[in-house]
Amino acid sequence: MRKVEICFSPELIHLHSLENKIVVVVDIFRATSTMVAALANGITEIKTFADLEECRQMSKKGYLIAGERNGLTAEGFELGNSPVAYLNEAYSGRKLAMTTTNGTLAISKSEGAEEILIGAFPNLGATIKYLQSKDLDVLIHCAGWKGMFNLEDSLYAGALVKSLESTHEASEDGALAMKALFEKEGHDLKGFLSQASHAKRLQNHNIESDIDFCLTLDLFSIIGKVDNGMLKSQEI
């Protein structure tokens, strides 16, 4: 049986082996949800940046630029970190350069894995189907919040572990814990997450529609995958 494990923070990723694994990077509120929304709605590729200034420079190369710091659109950027902004398809055919607080770091710290996917609830089913088609162990890399455990990424990880249980064994304690937590709370994600510290931060930014989007299952049948340093979609 293949294995599945969870890393709760980029600060702990050095304790995990990445070799021969598919890493699924998850930052539910909102980086990876936004990436999935963008790829599913016509963005052809996404380049991620840790540095705001480097990202901004991509505008000159014809990229749409999206920048977020602490949950808000960064100054001078066309887009922030709102997935809903991509759903109108006005950006179809464009390339996107993106920088976020936590998600970008988790992607760059996943280098060395056999494959890197980005995960979100709106394409959970497609991601599961893809993972089950591959003969590789899975590591779910939660972006967390400034290095700390966060509830929404961990619950997504639990949902993934639960959905993979027929093919992938939960091989460490984090995966067992989050599978059990998802079994308990998965029927009302929004209710449970409304207690979470990050959801409270998001409420302050008035983005109820983003939260609803980020917690909706299986809107899209694509996966998001890193390909030569760029994120691209693949129909499943």
Place this chain on the structure above:
Amino acid sequence: MRKVEICFSPELIHLHSLENKIVVVVDIFRATSTMVAALANGITEIKTFADLEECRQMSKKGYLIAGERNGLTAEGFELGNSPVAYLNEAYSGRKLAMTTTNGTLAISKSEGAEEILIGAFPNLGATIKYLQSKDLDVLIHCAGWKGMFNLEDSLYAGALVKSLESTHEASEDGALAMKALFEKEGHDLKGFLSQASHAKRLQNHNIESDIDFCLTLDLFSIIGKVDNGMLKSQEI
């Protein structure tokens, strides 16, 4: 309302503020359970060491020496990390020098807190009573396993958060998650933990009686508290 938070690993403790908090260090299998057993059975003080050799030297000063590496008694030490070994009271009145893989590190990394306690299931009730008598926020510091999240320490943390809910608010996502997990799995700790990676390691060492002891609630009415660099008991 006072607050309670969880740090899942000594590798993440730098992300938490320790100031004006009571830190409860927990290493269920088996360091802090063993410390509580020792203090409740007549050991007058415990000095902890990160280094095996330094700990061994304490023998010359009349200390009983206990050393464990990777779950086994270290060579040349009188005692390992088995709590059951202290229950016969043969060591009553003795001082103990102790070194363990994960627990000692978590205690030393908790320096800077207002107070440091050690937590275990056999004195959970006493620890709760003590925490509720103090007007301070609480940080539960899980020793983990080689830096990683582990299930038994996290479930203890969840039990503590749950028990404190009338006086201490779960102030971050880890505390919310573990409270919910304890609500689901707390009725059968041993059954749930039998899946855990550490429990499997312990089974290999044939120490069923230690596991039973470590998961038994409220055998003792003492707390274990760091006092001038030494662990001492206090009757509650």
